[in-house]
Amino acid sequence: MAIETTNPRPAHLRTGDRGETLAARYLEEQGLTVLSRNWRCPEGELDLVLTDGTTLVVCEVKTRTTDNYGPPAEAVDDAKAARIRRLTRRWRADHGVPHVPTRHDIVSILWPPGEDPKVSHLRGVL
Template sequence: MPANNRLDLGRQGEQLAVTYLEAQGMKVIERNWRCRHGEIDVIAEEGPSLIVVEVKTRSGTSHGTALEGVSRAKLARLNMLAAKWLATQQRTFDSVRVDVIALERFAGDFALRHVRGAI
């Protein structure tokens, strides 16, 4: 898939993930937060908890599922990035959780899977 199509697919998947999270009652605080150590796709809050969300979107499963595309190393990096983001904030949270939203597109429709507490 050409790079432009992958970017469009990723943006579409991220928007679907944000819409889903908000429908679940979460408040999205920030999207695509970056620092020199990496990026967090979505930062949200659910009550007193901070939720760091990795969104992985695939156009099929020929290279594995979207969920399989999120490694343990990536999850550990997200945990570290959450600490970096928190260090820039004035407020605190009772807990921090790393979630994964995996989206796969088949014939124009998306299947969404939300894994809470992926670490």
């Protein structure tokens, strides 16, 4: 009797996981330090929270395998940006971090199957 095994996570979530791992590595190579990854609370999730030593950097990561529906960063609309800003305040409160200079970025990754990813870091866009 053969046992069927499947990956329980849908393909789009696995793509997102790969993109977040790549984005974290990319940002660390740029000199940032990851403070939290996939931080969750009842109101939502922050993909990456980092610091450059003086500024808190909250980064939304968008990864797509095609640009058929536009660049990945276009998936972050005004409502999503507002939620990220609210979650940033909650993250600071939960971690005992007083108001500090904060920047909200997007890392947009286009990663077609079998190709190298194209990473675009959009600073201070949210």
